[in-house]
Amino acid sequence: ETGVTQSPTHLIKTRGQQVTLRCSSQSGHNTVSWYQQALGQGPQFIFQYYREEENGRGNFPPRFSGLQFPNYSSELNVNALELDDSALYLCASSWELGSGETQYFGPGTRLLVL
Amino acid sequence: AQSVTQLGSHVSVSEGALVLLRCNYSSSVPPYLFWYVQYPNQGLQLLLKYTSAATLVKGINGFEAEFKKSETSFHLTKPSAHMSDAAEYFCAVSVTGGFKTIFGAGTRLFVKA
Numbered sequence: 001e002t003g004v005t006q007s008p009t010h011l012i013k014t015r016g017q018q019v020t021l022r023c024s025s026q027s028g029h030n031t032v033s034w035y036q037q038a039l040g041q042g043p044q045f046i047f048q049y050y051r052e053e054e055n056g057r058g059n060f061p062p063r064f065s066g067l068q069f070p071n072y073s074s075e076l077n078v079n080a081l082e083l084d085d086s087a088l089y090l091c092a093s094s095w096e097l098g099s100g101e102t103q104y105f106g107p108g109t110r111l112l113v114l
Numbered sequence: 115a116q117s118v119t120q121l122g123s124h125v126s127v128s129e130g131a132l133v134l135l136r137c138n139y140s141s142s143v144p145p146y147l148f149w150y151v152q153y154p155n156q157g158l159q160l161l162l163k164y165t166s167a168a169t170l171v172k173g174i175n176g177f178e179a180e181f182k183k184s185e186t187s188f189h190l191t192k193p194s195a196h197m198s199d200a201a202e203y204f205c206a207v208s209v210t211g212g213f214k215t216i217f218g219a220g221t222r223l224f225v226k227a
Binding site for chain 2: 035040042044048055097099102104105107
């Protein structure tokens with residue numbers, strides 16, 4: 001059983017560009033959440049997908065968008081990158097939708113915006 | 115709205131000493147509470163979680179945490195620190211019917227030989 005994987009591991013972009021980050025869920029998991037972790041801070045919830053539908057969203061602007069595919073893998077897209085978007089982006093998958101469900105985290109994608 | 119406060123951004127202990135990492139939460143409804151560990155350049159790994167069963171929760175690697183409703187606390191402890199415990203620890207909260215998990219700012223644990 002493979003765990004949660006994310007690609008790429010590192011990425012450098014310039015301000016104003018667009019970026020797509022990818023996440024492959026753990027086998028059998030139908031729920032994916034994305035988090036932004038700035039340096040020295042805890043993860044901040046961006047949004048969650050359940051069975052290809054967005055289930056909830058945190059306090060992030062619309063230029064942060066996502067997708068979940070039929071195989072439950074997921075993408076995070078960020079348009080018009082800003083310097084403050086530099087962070088570690090984590091995805092986490094779980095068996096089912098539910099507040100008490102254990103989330104399994106990927107290693108993250110570290111994004112640097114210059 | 116839920117929130118989490120972790121007291122102490124850095125904690126330093128000697129190898130073999132007690133580890134105590136503090137977490138207080140705020141929630142208007144019964145919470146689910148979690149402790150995660152993050153090693154450098156890695157994602158988060160679940161240590162333990164409280165889901166309204168036993169108030170004393172045992173996790174992996176010898177860690178445990180006690181849910182105290184009266185104190186709104188969920189402190190993480192380990193009787194004897196090991197060098198491999200050096201990492202960042204995050205407390206988190208979610209609630210029934212909610213969709214997001216709220217994380218604290220984290221506590222970095224240093225273990226001295």
